[in-house]
Amino acid sequence: MIPASHTLSRRLAWAILARAALTAAPVVRELMATHEVEEAAAQLATGRVAATGVPDALADLAARDLDHAASVGARLVTRDDAEWPRAVTDLDVPGITAGSPVVLWMRGTLRHSPLAQFHVAVVGARAASDYGVHVTHDVAGDLAERGWTVISGGAFGIDAAAHRAALNRGGRTVAVVATGLGRTYPAPHGELFDRIAETGLLISEYPPDTPAAKHQFLQRNRLVAALSRALVIPESGIRGGTRNTARWAHQLNRPVFAIPGPVYSSASRGCHDLIRSGHARLVTDAHQVIDDLHADPAALG
Template structure:
C-alpha cells in the first residue's frame, strides 16, 4: 500500500514537468519518487541528471500535490503510478522500447476516472479514431464496427473528440461494452464541453484517462502528445475516416512507431475525409479493413488470446530473450542476476537490458541485490 508521502510525491512529479518527460522518469527510476520530488524541489539532482532541471525549473517551486489529489478525489478520479497494480505496464512497454524521442516516452503517471481498470481495458481494446468532421458514412461505419467489436468482447479506446471518436464511445456504451477516453487536458475537465454528458457516461461505466493533472487546459501540443497513449493503450488502431492532415493520422503514425497493428477503412474516392485512410492503405502502413472480423484478425492474427478466448497474458509481447529471463524468475522470492544468467542461458548484458525494460513495464521488480516477480 502506497503511503500518503509517496502519493504526494507522485502527484508533485506528475505536474512538475510537461508530460512526457524522459529525463524525469529516469531520475525516478534511479532514486525513487520521494527522493526525486525532494531533489526537484531543491533543484539539486544527482550527477548525470542535470537535464531534468531544465524541464522542471518553471514549476518546481510550487507544490500543488495536495490540491491535485483533492480535486481528483472530488471528481471521483484516482492517480495511478507504476507502483500501483492497475498500472498498464505491459501496454506501455512499447513506449519504453520504441525510439520515440523525449516527447514520446512512457507517461510518468496516469489520472483515471471511472470504474473500469485501465490495465484490463488496455489489454483487450481496439482504438477507433477518425475525423472530427465525420461524414454520415463515417459515423455509420464507426457505429457498426464499435458495436460488433464490443459484442465480441473488445473494449473501445478513443479520444472523446467530435466525429468518429464520439460515435465510437457512444456505440460502445450503447452495446453494453467498456470504453476508454484518453484526454489531452486535466482529468477534471470535460473537453470538448459539448461532450460533458458523454464523458459522464464513460466515467460511470468505463474509464477516462489523462496524464495531465487537474485544471490543465487542452492545447494543440497536448493533443499530439495524447495520441501516443491512444495507440499504446490498445491492441490495434483503426482509422475510420481522416483528412490528409487529420489528428487521426498522427495516432496512426504512433501505432506504426509502437508496432501496433494499423487498419484503415476505405471510403468514397470523392470524400476529403477518406483521403488520409486511402494514403495509409496505399503506402502500405495500414491494412484495409471493412468489418469487425478483419479488425479482430488484425489485432490477433493467430486467432487466440483475444477477448473471446480469455484475457491476454502480460507476457504475450515479450521478445524471446525477455521471455527466457522472465521464466527464470521464481514464483516466490528474488534471485541474483548471476542465477538468472545460469537459468536462462542468456549473456549477462542481455539479461540486464531485458530486466531494465521489463522493470519499466512493471513486470519485474528489484529487491535488494536480486530480482523478483511483482
C-alpha cells in the same frame, strides 16, 4: 515548508513528479532513473535540482492536484499500482522520444481484469461525414459486443461515435483525453464522459486542472496507440491527428486497419492513402479486424 524526503508520502511524491513533468519532463525522467520516487520529488520540491519552469510551490500544487482529483472522482495511478497499464512501457524503448507518462490520472472503473489485453483503438476525423459515423457505429459497436474495449480520444466526430457505439451496445470504452480530468474538453462531451466513467475509464497524463494545448493532443495520440492492441480508422482526411496516431501505432508495432470510403470523399482520403501505401490493412467490418488479430474475447466465454 517543503517536506523533507523522509516525511514525503509516496503518493504526494508521485504527484510532485507529475506536476514537474508539465514543464521539465526530461529532468523528471533523469531523476526517476537514478533516485527513489520520494527522493526525486524532494530534490525538485526543495530546489536542489535546477529545472527551468518548475514552480516554487511545487509540493503545494501537487497536494492540490490530489485534492482536485478526488473532488471530481478521479484518482492518481502510478507504477506502484496494479491498475497501471503495463502496455505503456512500450513507449520507453529506444527511438520513442516522448517516453511513457510519469503517472496517469483515471476516472471510472478499475481496468486490471483478465481481459485487459483486448483493447482496440477506433479513431478518425473530427469533421466526420454521415457515412463515417455510420461505419464507426457498426465497427466499434460490433467490437464492443465481441468483448473488445474500444479506446478513443474523446473528440468530436469519429471518436465520439466510437465511444457511443460501445456504450449503446453494452460494451466498455476508454477515453484518453488531452486535458486534466477536472476540465471537460470538448465542453459538450460532459454527459458522454460521465457515461464512459460509469462502466469504463477516462484517462489523462495531466494534472486535473490542465487546460487544452496543441502539443498535448499529439502526446495523447501516442498513449491511445500504446494502450491498444490495434488501431482501426473508419474515416480520416489526408491530414490531421489521425495520421499522427497511425504513425505512433507503426512505431509501437500495432497493426493499423483502415476502412475505405467513397472515392470522391475528401473525408476518406487519409484512409485510402494509408491503404495504398501499405501502412494500413483494408477492412470493411469488425469481423475482419478480429480475424486478422487472431484473438477473440467472445470465444473465451
